[in-house]
Amino acid sequence: xxxxxxxxxxxxxxxxxxxxxxxxxxxxxxxxxxxxxxxxxxxxxxxxxxxxxxxxxxxxxxxxxxxxxxxxxxxxxxxxxxxxxxxxxxxxxxxxxxxxxxxxxxxxxxxxxxxxxxxxx
Amino acid sequence: xxxxxxxxxxxxxxxxxxxxxxxxxxxxxxxxxxxxxxxxxxxxxxxxxxxxxxxxxxxxxxxxxxxxxxxxxxxxxxxxxxxxxxxxxxxxxxxxxxxxxxxxxxx
Numbered sequence: 001x002x003x004x005x006x007x008x009x010x011x012x013x014x015x016x017x018x019x020x021x022x023x024x025x026x027x028x029x030x031x032x033x034x035x036x037x038x039x040x041x042x043x044x045x046x047x048x049x050x051x052x053x054x055x056x057x058x059x060x061x062x063x064x065x066x067x068x069x070x071x072x073x074x075x076x077x078x079x080x081x082x083x084x085x086x087x088x089x090x091x092x093x094x095x096x097x098x099x100x101x102x103x104x105x106x107x108x109x110x111x112x113x114x115x116x117x118x119x120x121x
Numbered sequence: 122x123x124x125x126x127x128x129x130x131x132x133x134x135x136x137x138x139x140x141x142x143x144x145x146x147x148x149x150x151x152x153x154x155x156x157x158x159x160x161x162x163x164x165x166x167x168x169x170x171x172x173x174x175x176x177x178x179x180x181x182x183x184x185x186x187x188x189x190x191x192x193x194x195x196x197x198x199x200x201x202x203x204x205x206x207x208x209x210x211x212x213x214x215x216x217x218x219x220x221x222x223x224x225x226x227x228x
Contacts, residue, residue: 035217044206044208044219044220044221044222045157045159045165045208045210045219046219047210047216047217047218047219050215050217061215061216062216063216064122064216097164099164105153105170105171106155106170106171107155107157107167107170107210107212108155108157108165108167108210109167109176111164111165112164113164114164
């Protein structure tokens with residue numbers, strides 16, 4: 001069974017940093033793209049970025065709103081995905097989910113429970 | 122970036138109604154379109170991928186259609202568990218983008 005469990009959320013002051021983790025299990029981690037998606041209170045989901053798998057050379061993609069401030073990392077030995085968030089802003093306040101596609105040419109079927117990040121204004 | 126526009130933003134419907142939700146892309150995205158259902162406090166649930174393919178385990182009362190820029194999600198007979206917010210999402214190009222959502226409420 002695919003399981004994604006996020007952790008690391010909390011309250012952080014503007015300009016601060018936070019690192020989120022996503023522990024993955026139940027599948028071959030290195031085979032899959034892994035994504036971060038966030039959802040601000042009362043808003044729709046917003047894609048944050050993607051870690052691309054080994055077969056496709058371990059690259060990353062980011063939304064413009066976080067590029068240069070957020071970094072996605074993956075640790076194959078721990079089957080974990082990370083989101084390093086720096087220079088945090090109030091507009092980064094959201095529930096952050098890690099998510100996975102079941103296969104290529106599909107969209108997010110597997111989601112974690114989410115972790116809340118709050119950046120007060 | 123591909124902008125996704127959903128309409129209406131909300132609708133009221135009765136149990137047993139057939140409802141159709143619309144999603145429009147700002148440029149052609151072929152059929153790289155997914156639909157999600159979300160209830161408060163939970164992660165989005167994938168219903169449809171590739172514009173018209175039903176995800177495993179999703180009831181057949183949900184159907185999707187469209188290609189290019191215009192897409193629809195139809196719920197053939199609305200039940201109580203279907204009252205939720207629905208989002209479309211394109212995965213044709215980066216950045217991946219979601220629509221603003223359609224909230225389906227009980228009339």
